[in-house]
Amino acid sequence: MKIIGLTYDSKTDYQPKAGDPPDAHAEFDHPDTINILVSAIESQNFKVKRIGNINNLLETINALGVDIVFNISEGVSGRNRESQVPMLLEMAGIPFVGADALTLALSLDKVMAKKIFIADGIPTPKFFTIDTVDSLVDADHLKFPLIVKPRFEGSSKGLAESSRVGNMEELKTRTEYVINTYKQPALVEEFICGQEFTVAIVGNNPAQILPIIQIKIDGSLQLNDKFYTFARISSDRLEYVCPAHIGQDLKKKLSELSLRAYNAVECLDFARIDLRVDRGGRPYVLEINPLPSLSIEDVFPLLAKEIGITYEQMVGKILNYALGRYGFN
């Protein structure tokens, strides 16, 4: 029986520090998620060895005794945080599930990912970055409304109602907040009014596009000015509609773009792509998550149900794609 090492960052491993924003640990997994993942892997006839975070990995890396690592570790800070565990594993020659360090870093850094999308002709909202608070001088070459996000975060960290800005004054205030609170540059994008979708992909050559999910906020699919904020994730105002009730044309466009994004940044085994479609029906890739959440509150259980398998089988499927890449099955 194969032994699967599990690397993760549990919320319980970190104490909030003075001055931390309320969403400081949003990327880390709840112990319940880790336990559910362990049971899912074990139900697929594997044995799990819990490794934990990067410090535990560093202490045990020379005698891990696992065949492959299932890594869901988000890392603590910086744009390379998600790459830290994969880099160590790569260095030690230990196989692991999911994309490698390079893909993880350049996708967490939304600006780097957008540059790759642009080079590959994948539409993404127009943008600019602001590195320091006093460098915001000539920002009006994009049309308001704009949205201000931390350059390298996930889980909607740093996203609140005031992230959508309608004038220079609001832009300045929000940019200052993002730079000072998250200690990183702000990414400013054109705000795409319209609809929002998320597309998960699993597997490698050929990759499989899972049913498209549409985001419903406050009971409406026409989101217009509404968007996903940190507060909305944990409220019942947000729903996932699966499969999305959309025509064949849009379905084809979203699938094709998602697959192109998956290949552009060279994802492996699984990923999730977030897209918005403007009022004219034009789709834009917002970002790609090569390490999407497997939490049961997120989209994977829903997708499993939609394709007629269990959540456990979905986890097994992702793991088997990785094992296949390393020639294990």
Ligand SMILES: Nc1ncnc2c1ncn2[C@@H]1O[C@H](COP(=O)(O)OP(=O)(O)OP(=O)(O)O)[C@@H](O)[C@H]1O
């Ligand atoms: N350019 C945009 N136009 C309109 N809405 C946007 C735009 N960029 C982001 N959003 C909204 O903000 C949400 C979060 O943005 P994004 O997906 O880029 O960040 P994230 O925090 O990495 O996401 P996740 O929660 O998926 O990890 C999106 O799901 C969307 O609702």
Ligand SMILES: [Mg+2]
């Ligand atoms: Mg997102």
